[in-house]
Every structure is written in C-alpha cells, then in structure tokens.
Amino acid sequence: MNESLNQLTTAIKAGKRKDARAATAAALEAGLPPQSVLDALTEGMNDVGVRFKANTIFVPEVLVAARAMQKSMDLLEPVLIASGIEPEFSIVIGTVEGDLHDIGKNLVMMMLKGANFKVIDLGVNVSAEAFANAVAEHKPDLVALSALLTTTMPAMESIVCDLSRIEPPIKIIVGGAPITPDFADQIGADGYSADAASAVELAQKLCANAQ
Amino acid sequence: MTPHERIFNTINREPVDRVPIDIWHTAEVLDSLKQYAGEDDTLELYRKLGIDKIVWLLPDYQDKRPGATEDEGHDTWGVPTRRIHSGQATYHEFGKGPLSDYEEIEELDEYAYWPDPDKFDYAAVKKSAERARQFNFPTLGPWMSHFEIYCHMRGMENALMDVIAEPEFLDAALDRIENIQTAILERYIKEFGDQLDIVFLADDMGTQESQLMSIPAYERHLKPRLKRWCDLSHAHGKKVLFHTDGAARNFVPHLIEAGIDILNPIQHVCPGMECDALNEDFGGQVVFHGGIENQKVLPFGTVDDVRKETLACLETLGANGGYIPCSCHNIQAGNPVENIIAMIDTVKEYEPANA
Numbered sequence: 001m002n003e004s005l006n007q008l009t010t011a012i013k014a015g016k017r018k019d020a021r022a023a024t025a026a027a028l029e030a031g032l033p034p035q036s037v038l039d040a041l042t043e044g045m046n047d048v049g050v051r052f053k054a055n056t057i058f059v060p061e062v063l064v065a066a067r068a069m070q071k072s073m074d075l076l077e078p079v080l081i082a083s084g085i086e087p088e089f090s091i092v093i094g095t096v097e098g099d100l101h102d103i104g105k106n107l108v109m110m111m112l113k114g115a116n117f118k119v120i121d122l123g124v125n126v127s128a129e130a131f132a133n134a135v136a137e138h139k140p141d142l143v144a145l146s147a148l149l150t151t152t153m154p155a156m157e158s159i160v161c162d163l164s165r166i167e168p169p170i171k172i173i174v175g176g177a178p179i180t181p182d183f184a185d186q187i188g189a190d191g192y193s194a195d196a197a198s199a200v201e202l203a204q205k206l207c208a209n210a211q
Numbered sequence: 212m213t214p215h216e217r218i219f220n221t222i223n224r225e226p227v228d229r230v231p232i233d234i235w236h237t238a239e240v241l242d243s244l245k246q247y248a249g250e251d252d253t254l255e256l257y258r259k260l261g262i263d264k265i266v267w268l269l270p271d272y273q274d275k276r277p278g279a280t281e282d283e284g285h286d287t288w289g290v291p292t293r294r295i296h297s298g299q300a301t302y303h304e305f306g307k308g309p310l311s312d313y314e315e316i317e318e319l320d321e322y323a324y325w326p327d328p329d330k331f332d333y334a335a336v337k338k339s340a341e342r343a344r345q346f347n348f349p350t351l352g353p354w355m356s357h358f359e360i361y362c363h364m365r366g367m368e369n370a371l372m373d374v375i376a377e378p379e380f381l382d383a384a385l386d387r388i389e390n391i392q393t394a395i396l397e398r399y400i401k402e403f404g405d406q407l408d409i410v411f412l413a414d415d416m417g418t419q420e421s422q423l424m425s426i427p428a429y430e431r432h433l434k435p436r437l438k439r440w441c442d443l444s445h446a447h448g449k450k451v452l453f454h455t456d457g458a459a460r461n462f463v464p465h466l467i468e469a470g471i472d473i474l475n476p477i478q479h480v481c482p483g484m485e486c487d488a489l490n491e492d493f494g495g496q497v498v499f500h501g502g503i504e505n506q507k508v509l510p511f512g513t514v515d516d517v518r519k520e521t522l523a524c525l526e527t528l529g530a531n532g533g534y535i536p537c538s539c540h541n542i543q544a545g546n547p548v549e550n551i552i553a554m555i556d557t558v559k560e561y562e563p564a565n566a
Contacts, residue, residue: 015375015376055421055422057425058421058422058423058424058425059371059418059423059424060371060372060374060375060424060425060428061375061425063368063371063372063375064372064375064376067372098297098298099297100295100297100304103367103368106368149297149298149300149543150506150510150511150543151297151298151299151300151543151544151545152297152298154298155298177418177419177506178506178507180507194419194420195420195421
C-alpha cells in the first residue's frame, strides 16, 4: 500500500485533521486512484467505529476522527464526482419534530459518511411532511429518525406511521437515548440501534438485504 | 423525625423512622402536583405530600444583559438561551457558545461576560434558606459544574473535541470557570453558614450507553478540580452531592477518591449502573440519591410498574441503608400524577426486611 494512503488511515484513526488533509493531497497528487484514497479513509473510520463500539474510545475521539475525515473529503469529493464514483447507498436522517437535539444524530451521520453512505441531513425538528418530501426527492435506501426527549417519542411514532404509507415502501430506523428495541417494534420501525457504530451496521444490513 | 433529620441520618448511616423520599421535577410537574394537592405554596406542598425535599438554593444573577425577553436572553455565563416549547414541556435551549470561535488562550481574557461572583442575589437565597429551615428541609446549592458550563460556552461538539485536540485551551478555560464558582461557593459558606447543608457539584460523564470521555482525560482535566471543591466544602462541614447522568460506572471510584459524599441520580438502565452491583461495589463508600427510573417507568408505566420499580431500588440501592430515593432526574411534563404519588407512598410505606 502506498505510504500516503497509510498516513491517511493513521491520521483518521488519530483524528489529526492537518495530517489527513496533507496525506489526501499527497495521494491525489501522486495520481493514486480516487477509490483507493476513499478506501484508506473508510478503513480509518471503520477502525474508529470498532473501537467506539468496544468502549476503548469515546465521543471526543470519534468527533476528531470525523473532523479529520471531513478535511480529507473536502479534497477527495470533487475527484470522486469527476470520476463518477458515487456512494452505493443513501440515507435521509433527521431529529423528529419538537426535538432540537442533534449530537447523537450527527454522530450517526459522521459514521455513515465514514462507511461511504450518501447522507441527506434534514437537521432537527423535522416534520413527517419534510421527511416524506425528502424521500420523494432523494429516493434514499433508508430513513433514520432520532429523538432525545421522552416528550417527543410520540412525534417519532406518528412520523413512522406517516412514512409507512409511502409507496414504494421505505425502510425506517430509529434511535436516541429514550428509545428501546421494544418501542421501535411497537411503532413499526424496521430497525433500532443503541449507538452510532451499530447504526452503521444496521444500515448496511438493511441495504444489503434490500438488494 | 423532620425531613432534615431523616436525610442526614441516612447520609450518616444512622437509624431513621422511615426511608426519606426526595423529588426532582420540572415546573409543569410542580403545577400538576399543586393542583392535585390543592396547595399553592411549594414548600407547604412538599410537607403535605410527606416529601423530604432537599431544597435548592440557587442564586439569581443580577447583572442582566439588556434586550432579554421572556423567551430569549443569556444565561449567567453569557450563553444565548431560547425558550422551547416541546409538547407539554418548555425548556431552555442553548444557542451558539460565545467561545465557539476562539483559537487562542489569550482570547479568554478578552471575553466580556465572565460572571462576577459579587453580582448574585445572595439576599434572596438567604430568605429561601431561612424558609427551608422553618420547614426543617435540608438545603442544596449552589449549582456548580466544570465541563457542563464549558460545553455551553464552547458548544458541545467543540468542547468534546477539545479534550483530544486542544487540551491546553480546555484547561485555561476550566481554570476561569472554576475560580469564579469557587468564589461563589465561598460567599455561600460565609453568607448562609449552617443554613447550607449540601453543595451541588455536577458534571455528566455518562451517555445513555457509555462514557462521555476517557478516564485519563477525566483524571487530567476534571478530577483535581472536583477534589478542590470537595475539600473546600468539607472544610466547612458541608456534604457534597455529585450529579452525573448516564453510564458513569467507571468514574465512580474516581468520584469517591475526589471526596463526594452522595452520588446522584443513578441511571440504572445504563450499562454498568445496575443497582445491585453498584451497591455491592460502592454502597459502603457513597450514599445513593435518585434511582427511580424516569425515561420509561415514571412517565409511561402503570402505578403497579412504579411500585415495583421503587421497591426494586429500595431493596438494592438501599440494601444497607445510605439511600435517598428520588426520581432519576427531573420528572418531565405530562408524567401521570398517580405515578408520582405511587413512588412517594411506596417509599413512605416501605419496611426494610432487616428492620
């Protein structure tokens, strides 16, 4: 493997944004295939996800890794687009109506980007209508709903109910501090995950099954 | 026994006539309890319901920024706040942290809105303390925190990244945050004397599933600061109640080492916070406050679910005494009143097997 690709993976793992940017620039200048640069970046984020799930690193380490990933993507993305390389799967994500909390949702989003998903972020306080419009516009493989407040759990239920009427059917995953697997089942969601790394695994599984 | 005696005998592991019961609630829940009991006065309400309320002593900041409205303003530290209505609940959401864009430590000296410890309304707090004493309720205050305040001022994502990427900046800001509150605590001790019982220190170190930061990061940035506040409180005969939500199991030995007396709120649904194991490992070293599950059981469970949950906490966290039952954090708007009453009554009627 090329030295700059190794350096990129290492920089992502350690959350060193300047190193990540420099390594990406070096790899692209050396004319390496953009897919190989993307793979090196994804390898770094995968490792971050594994260690996060194993509780050997925590939210601060994931955030700096995601920031380093973004610095790399700033350089890489235009090259990927020019080469016609697009993420295989896409996901619409947002925090449900009445809830303005987004750290958990943002963590999931960063991990999904690191796993090479196209992520359409609708932000916070998102209505059922806004989710439905985004599904019509972007035709994603999945929709992900987040909630932090117990008082907004009913809003999550009604959004899942509204989205379940969309044709063709769209798969919905949910998460957030007060959400449990039972609650996810009860409101008719297709999946639940407890943390950001598990959310990526769940999304990958649901997308692969749909193929 | 008076509520004060019941709480302090529990803290000191001396006999009590019954286990005490405290309650944390939002403003909406206080209103619903007042309506239920037909009592408008808050302390009278607690007395009527038999709650051993540990009464908050929180100072109002008098040096208000101009332009505040009912819905928008700034908190004590100059962080913009906005009132949010969510379902039946209202709460304050923080806006962009004033330190968000700072890059150099020197910029911290230029920040114009560090609170002045002399500009709090201590006279009003004194009145609250005196009134709490008339009811024989114990008192708790001020509300003090290191990292939580830093998160508000810096923005939470920035603050968390600083733990890894900007540790010197983080320490420099925490120095200022600490020194200001040390001065406030010193004023409390001087002004209120024996009317102040317990000092409230808080830093949420757990998420719903895991730790908010690594133990080495905690030991570097926060543990010595917590110890300084514990030492100051103890030097004046005050107990320390420390609050951390979430899966904070790995921090507990460090909190005990730093000197906390009471741990709140014991979010036992989080991994590692199981009541029986926590009691087995730490029950002899720290008093537990809280426990009664507040994300599912209290808001969405039946009266019977609440009774079972309350009993389970009493029999695990309280297995060897040293437990003050309370909702695990503020009971939220819309929580059925009958569930709250069931929690209170279950504690009041509880007779320990070994009594």
